Amino acid sequence: MTPTPPTxxxxxxxxxxxxxxxxxxRDLKEIRIAVLGGSTTNExxxxxxxxxxxxxxxxxxxxxxxxxxxxxxxxxxTRLVSFRPDIVYIxxxxxxxxxxxxxxxTADEIAASLSAERAKVQSIWRSIRENVGCxxxxxxxxxxxxxxxxxxxxxxxxxxxxxxxxxxxxxxxxAACTAGVLLLDLASLSAQVGRSRWLDASRWFSYKLAHTPxxxxxxxxxxxxxxxxxxxxxxxxxxxxxxxxxxGGVVGDDGVxxxxxxxxxxxxxxxxxxxxxxxxxxxxxxLLAICSKNNEDVAKAGLAHPDSVLRLEHFSAFRANxxxxxxxxxxxxxxxxxxxxxxxxxxxxxxxxALVAAQLPAVAVPDVGSDPVRYPAIIDSMRYFESVALSAxxxxxxxxYAANSARAAVSAQFSNYGEYLASLQMTAxxxxxxxxxxxxxxxxxxxxxxFNLTTRRYTLAEIQAMAQDPSYVCLYGRLTDxxxxxxxxxxxxxxxxxxxxxxxLWLMSCRVLKRDMEVAMLGCLVERARDVGAxxxxxWYIPTAKNxxxxxxxxxxxxxxxxxxxxxxxxxxxxxxxxxxxxxLHIHVSTFSQ
Amino acid sequence: MTELTxxxxxxxxxxxxxxxxxxxxxxxxxxxGWDSLAHINIxxxxxxxxxxxxxxxxxxxxxxxxxxLDLLNRKRIVT
Numbered sequence: 192m193t194p195t196p197p198t199x200x201x202x203x204x205x206x207x208x209x210x211x212x213x214x215x216x217r218d219l220k221e222i223r224i225a226v227l228g229g230s231t232t233n234e235x236x237x238x239x240x241x242x243x244x245x246x247x248x249x250x251x252x253x254x255x256x257x258x259x260x261x262x263x264x265x266x267x268x269t270r271l272v273s274f275r276p277d278i279v280y281i282x283x284x285x286x287x288x289x290x291x292x293x294x295x296x297t298a299d300e301i302a303a304s305l306s307a308e309r310a311k312v313q314s315i316w317r318s319i320r321e322n323v324g325c326x327x328x329x330x331x332x333x334x335x336x337x338x339x340x341x342x343x344x345x346x347x348x349x350x351x352x353x354x355x356x357x358x359x360x361x362x363x364x365x366a367a368c369t370a371g372v373l374l375l376d377l378a379s380l381s382a383q384v385g386r387s388r389w390l391d392a393s394r395w396f397s398y399k400l401a402h403t404p405x406x407x408x409x410x411x412x413x414x415x416x417x418x419x420x421x422x423x424x425x426x427x428x429x430x431x432x433x434x435x436x437x438x439g440g441v442v443g444d445d446g447v448x449x450x451x452x453x454x455x456x457x458x459x460x461x462x463x464x465x466x467x468x469x470x471x472x473x474x475x476x477x478l479l480a481i482c483s484k485n486n487e488d489v490a491k492a493g494l495a496h497p498d499s500v501l502r503l504e505h506f507s508a509f510r511a512n513x514x515x516x517x518x519x520x521x522x523x524x525x526x527x528x529x530x531x532x533x534x535x536x537x538x539x540x541x542x543x544x545a546l547v548a549a550q551l552p553a554v555a556v557p558d559v560g561s562d563p564v565r566y567p568a569i570i571d572s573m574r575y576f577e578s579v580a581l582s583a584x585x586x587x588x589x590x591x592y593a594a595n596s597a598r599a600a601v602s603a604q605f606s607n608y609g610e611y612l613a614s615l616q617m618t619a620x621x622x623x624x625x626x627x628x629x630x631x632x633x634x635x636x637x638x639x640x641x642f643n644l645t646t647r648r649y650t651l652a653e654i655q656a657m658a659q660d661p662s663y664v665c666l667y668g669r670l671t672d673x674x675x676x677x678x679x680x681x682x683x684x685x686x687x688x689x690x691x692x693x694x695x696l697w698l699m700s701c702r703v704l705k706r707d708m709e710v711a712m713l714g715c716l717v718e719r720a721r722d723v724g725a726x727x728x729x730x731w732y733i734p735t736a737k738n739x740x741x742x743x744x745x746x747x748x749x750x751x752x753x754x755x756x757x758x759x760x761x762x763x764x765x766x767x768x769x770x771x772x773x774x775x776l777h778i779h780v781s782t783f784s785q
Numbered sequence: 786m787t788e789l790t791x792x793x794x795x796x797x798x799x800x801x802x803x804x805x806x807x808x809x810x811x812x813x814x815x816x817x818g819w820d821s822l823a824h825i826n827i828x829x830x831x832x833x834x835x836x837x838x839x840x841x842x843x844x845x846x847x848x849x850x851x852x853x854l855d856l857l858n859r860k861r862i863v864t
């Protein structure tokens with residue numbers, strides 16, 4: 192089974208040992224995190240470190256002096272700048288609010304207090320963006336310990352409860368329109384934990400710890416989910432069993448008429464609620480799949496039950512057979528072109544869970560138990576599908592995968608592959624980076640592992656900087672065909688070095704593999720290289736555990752191997768651009784159009 | 786009565802020193818790794834294991850493990 196997440200008591204007592212053991216893991220991704228705190232942050236960082244190590248990250252922390260979050264961000268950011276953080280987390284709580292209005296405050300005074308707190312946060316963001324230019328995580332505010340006015344505190348304009356809620360609303364607006372800032376929802380976390388278990392005044396007075404260990408653990412796990420999302424390691428697929436997972440009973444034994452789903456009984460309602468939860472996940476971009484031990488026709492009949500909210504067409508992959516479930520999950524990973532670490536497996540049967548967890552350690556297998564009432568809350572609490580933004584691509588993802596299945600069906604009808612490609616009537620929009628796509632480009636650089644020549648990751652700030660820098664050639668590509676819009680699927684970044692354009696990054700989403708999109712990208716790259724006076728392109732293939740599919744990328748595109756020995760097994764390739772003839776046959780290429 | 790041997794496992798776990806030997810005289814000055822954060826973890830783990838709660842003033846004057854043990858025993862008799 193996927194290990195049960197540690198409790199706060201575990202971390203207090205065994206934290207050092209856990210850390211020591213986890214540090215022995217291989218392939219940990221190094222990240223540098225600065226925590227600027229309005230309280231003592233050691234305990235939070237210790238918990239956070241263990242959770243990050245469990246998820247394959249190896250963090251190095253810089254913690255501000257106690258309470259000096261504003262000073263170290265704005266007044267003198269020297270220490271912060273020289274630390275070169277990838278992430279800055281500003282950890283504040285209601286105790287850091289300095290402008291709370293008193294009960295006699297006038298409307299003008301309250302407005303001034305709000306502006307002052309808001310401006311303080313914005314000056315922190317501005318300073319970090321200008322001096323460091325890295326990802327910022329800011330939390331909103333938890334509610335203060337006391338409601339001086341009781342219920343009226345949430346209503347009266349000068350009530351602190353209302354003030355904090357209003358400030359949080361403003362912070363959300365500010366974060367939403369500030370690139371590179373993510374908001375950690377401390378207010379919801381504190382509500383979830385409960386005020387009495389969130390705070391411990393004695394820890395504040397003794398150690399200036401703003402929260403209980405339990406609260407620190409909740410904050411640390413929310414932060415860890417954000418880090419996974421920032422680095423593209425969130426899960427993408429929810430794999431579901433059928434019998435006693437999506438309905439009560441065994442459809443093969445009981446018959447379609449007797450499975451328990453719908454509104455008739457409490458149990459049926461619970462399964463229906465789980466259907467609705469899964470469907471909502473699909474709407475926000477999580478792919479759904481079925482993995483069930485059943486005959487296929489029987490399984491499909493179950494989903495056709497009139498009360499079933501989930502229908503066959505909601506599933507991007509479907510396996511109902513008698514093969515071991517881990518084999519089915521592997522074949523679905525191949526079908527969907529996704530890494531096995533993108534999958535979450537939900538099954539009421541503990542034996543199936545144990546088998547999948549043992550055979551495929553990269554698959555997340557939550558201990559959902561066997562009570563449908565609890566499935567959504569357990570899955571939700573694991574924060575598997577955290578995302579930093581909701582792009583148009585996320586909202587269309589399920590439809591895109593459905594279109595892929597349609598394409599696959601069509602390809603079977605053609606005598607040769609070129610004929611198939613022509614039939615797709617593909618149009619690519621390929622152009623230099625446009626601000627409107629910066630989020631998506633960043634997202635792709637961080638989550639693309641397979642079709643990725645160098646696996647370089649970029650922050651939003653870096654993408655924006657390169658887009659403005661004349662010494663870079665930065666191209667994106669979007670691909671549309673007769674089945675639908677695949678969205679922004681390819682990114683190429685080249686650094687101009689005299690007569691050479693050095694290709695630092697070349698990636699493509701695997702959903703458009705074998706569509707000659709890379710040929711179209713090369714055509715545009717060659718044009719750009721000529722525009723800047725270059726005579727050749729030089730690219731590297733840096734092998735990783737996941738990118739073997741592009742080992743021959745450059746040779747297929749006509750590049751020649753350059754003899755360079757590197758310890759990491761990287762290969763170097765060059766292509767002259769002067770006499771290169773574009774050879775994209777099947778894709779009509781256009782440029783950016785709003 | 787809580788004995789030194791009842792506290793030893795907590796110190797060994799928190800400090801990640803499986804062979805640690807505690808005496809009544811052990812303190813932050815004599816035990817490696819017993820820093821201020823470890824101290825918080827030790828106190829909280831003791832509170833959780835023995836179901837007691839230390840008040841602010843009680844912790845300030847503790848000089849060593851022996852005094853911590855005596856305080857714990859006084860509290861456990863009262864509660």
